[in-house]
Amino acid sequence: MESYAPLALFAVLLIVMPTSMIVLSRLLGPRRETEVKGDPYECGVPTWMGARNRFSVHFYLVAILFILFDLETVFLIPWAIVYKSIGAVALVEMGFFLAVLGLALVYVWRRRGLEWE
């Protein structure tokens, strides 16, 4: 359990720092509300449409593909840790797995799933 002491310290810092920043700036800073300040920030450009638009379905495709390939990492981490003790067999096992997923990637690429337009 001692090995988690840094984690606990980190968590405490994580909570204390932003909280204190927000509280302090609210207490100490001057507050002058103007209409411009209330606008959503768009890189200095005047806002020209509402914020609640529907997003293109393309985003969704990207998100799903991300998750599917994210799965690879989950298996790569334990694999990397035990690779040394298992040896060449591990290479074959992971090789097949990655080859199939590579095929999936090629498929997405050739079907133009990675292109925006």
Add this chain to the structure above:
Amino acid sequence: MIPLAESATDPSLAHAFERSLEGIRESVALFLPEAVLTGAICLLIVLDLLMPKRQSRFLMFVALAAVVGAGALIFFMRSTINQPLFNGLIVIDTFASFLHIVLLLGAAIVIALSYVYRDFENRRMGEYYAIMLASLLGMFLMASANDLLMFVIGVELVSIPSYILVVYTKEDRAATEAGLKYVLYGSFASGVMIYGLSLLYGLTGSTNLADVSRFIVGNLDSFTVAVASLMAFAGFAFKISAVPFHWWAPDVYQGAPTPITAFLAVASKAAGFALLIRFLDAAVAGAGESAFHWLNAIAVFAALTMTVGNLAALWQENMKRLLAYSSIAHAGYMLMGLVAIGSSSAAMGGHQVVAFYLVAYLFMTLGAFVCVVAVYNLTGVESMSGYRGLGRRSPMLAFSMTIFLVSLIGLPPTAGFAGKFQLFAAAINSGYLWLAVIGGINTAISCYYYLRVMKVMYLDEPAVEPSSPAFVLDAQGLRWFAGVLVAAVLLVGIMVDLVARVTQHLIIVTG
């Protein structure tokens, strides 16, 4: 921060690892049929990328070759062996091999049927066959699963591809709706199933079916075991569309492309029964008489399923929907056979009569769907009106359909009669006379809607003119296709003894 452990150098660990690797090496050779399917999935995807859309329908032959190849390998390599593979994760016994052959037969027919289906014209088909083979691979695993983990992987590998197959004609509103319903019901059902299986794992500390079986047999009266098993059963029941987990079936069967409907009705259901049988065999077969309340539960599910299916079918005007309810009813008949699973008094055990019935069910149901595709290709209609006067327009098609319907009712000399006879005998021999009586009443009810189709075909005036001359040629081929299945239905019906003798050798090995 996270303590990732160093690679282990523990000698006993290394030894255990070596042992499990040894088991895997031995297993790979016997896993060749599944490897063929896997290779075909990858090959189909590559070829589909290389081929223009117009030619992609010819990839059917690649898929068909893979199915035939896998079948040949099973026949020559695995038809007599009984042994666990991959350290007991799956088991190849005669029951698994038999189911594998049945699944391959169903898949081959569905693949060929997809080749001529009208709505698949001008569509990329390589992906379609690849996804279908992935689903088939999952069914293979379901039929030979010997570990709760393989239950889960198998069911997911079947389900996720089938969701997509259902919406393959996605411009079609009905198909989209069907797909949405299928995904929602399906993921919920598999979620419940996984919860049940994880409870069993928590209770036994093992995912191996033999260990789980030993635990269940020792704790048959435990409420927890009952809850866990019932939740697992929900997943199986969804796959075989047993009441009360059948709600998805009519909508999905109606909305999906007809070859996929056939695939779900036959292959998916067969795989679901295989899994249910493996689970029940593990839980009940060793327990003998003390498992009577489990069998009573199965009997109640069977009675409900066949009654609901048959009563709902009476009202249907859409042929695919009618066949959907009919397939629900048939799931009920097959559940009826399962009450004999623990009984030693019956000549054939529950899993044997169900395996036999699955063969009969495969031929007659696929045959009926071939006729549905033929009529749809000719007229563009799936409702009853498309069948009016079929007896005059296309006598051979109408005759084939009649044979399939007669077989679905269960009249001699068809396969349906032989199969149903054994199901009833199994139920009566196991002391479930009341269930057999309900089955008899249901058969009488089912006569009404099957006979009504025949009446429409032979006595009503033709209403719909052939709409697409381009498909008449294909319909010619479909007629022969249906003819072959008619021959199969009649052959199984006549050569009952032979099929029965084959199925008598089906052994279930757990552990």
Add this chain to the structure above:
Amino acid sequence: MAAADVIFLVISIIAVGAAALAVTRKNPIYSALFMMVTLLVVAAVFQMLSSPFLAVMQVLLYAGAIMVLFTFVIMLLSLRPEEMGETAPLPQRIFAAVVALGVFALLAFPAIEPGVPAAAASLAPPAAEAVRFPPAAGTGDGATVEFGATAYFGHTIFGRFVLPFELVSILVLAAVVAVMVLAKRDLSKRDVADDGSDRDPPPLSVSAAHAGSIASLATSTQPTSHGPGA
């Protein structure tokens, strides 16, 4: 009460509270955020059960990736308040609560049923041995492979359970193909629009049509007739 008990108590209260809030919020974004809290807290439970690997994966995959996907769906639909629908009528909500409590009772019972855990302990030795791989929480040469450690997962996945591992790759391949088949409708539509006149992407057309079809699917009264009791 030991420190671990206190931590567990706090964690479980947060998890259950956030889950309840996720179900009852009307705005889907709030539901998603509360669900994320639940998922994060469950990661802490995994950590307490001495499985750091699962804990990290829970954060990476569930609280991270899956929740991003949820948020994407909500953004894709981007329902205005008036589109979010009515709150369910009271009888319906009571019914839902009763069902939920019933399911909870059913699932909670295994935790308290007497006798069953004892039976699990008395599992026959050969079976128990086959289960535990590596054979024991081994300590050799200073290296430890404890149940739940990442190396334990590695040895289990790449040893005994290598078959399911490889099958997962096929499953992912099928899922990728599935995603492309489903999304291609919109891509091909874009192809058609490309040689057409309007070059600038219409902000609403594709996604709005998509969202509209989903919404109408959810609400349309279906022409397909059900059997009795539908």
